[in-house]
Amino acid sequence: MRSLLILLIACILSACGTVGFPGVYKIDVEQGNLIEQDMVDQLERGMSRRQVRFILGTPLVEDPFNQERWDYPYVIRNGADIIRKAQMTVHFDGDTLTDVSGDYRPDWATDGRTNSPEDKVSEEDTDGAN
Numbered sequence: 001m002r003s004l005l006i007l008l009i010a011c012i013l014s015a016c017g018t019v020g021f022p023g024v025y026k027i028d029v030e031q032g033n034l035i036e037q038d039m040v041d042q043l044e045r046g047m048s049r050r051q052v053r054f055i056l057g058t059p060l061v062e063d064p065f066n067q068e069r070w071d072y073p074y075v076i077r078n079g080a081d082i083i084r085k086a087q088m089t090v091h092f093d094g095d096t097l098t099d100v101s102g103d104y105r106p107d108w109a110t111d112g113r114t115n116s117p118e119d120k121v122s123e124e125d126t127d128g129a130n
Contacts, residue, residue, distance in 0.1 A: 032060050045098065059071060071089050
């Protein structure tokens with residue numbers, strides 16, 4: 001009887017971990033570098049690493065094997081739900097900025113077209129309607 005009671009209590013407590021307590025507030029957690037389109041528009045081909053770091057901030061990921069690339073990931077989460085996710089990569093040749101890729105890009109890197117995460121959401125919505 002005692003082992004049955006312990007087993008029942010263990011099952012009840014483990015269910016609380018997967019279901020969650022009702023009414024528990026989950027805060028938004030921001031991770032990475034917050035990058036906005038107006039910051040990216042300040043980038044110009046040929047800038048030095050120091051100038052790029054001044055505009056965008058210190059990169060979250062500096063690959064030790066490829067020092068010609070800086071990554072700027074950004075995620076906002078509420079619990080397990082992802083609210084906003086963005087990724088940007090800056091490429092260098094030596095100390096000179098050569099290219100920008102990812103969700104936010106300056107006009108010179110995208111042939112005059114801007115790409116933001118909000119644009120991707122609206123494109124996915126219209127693709128699903130067809």
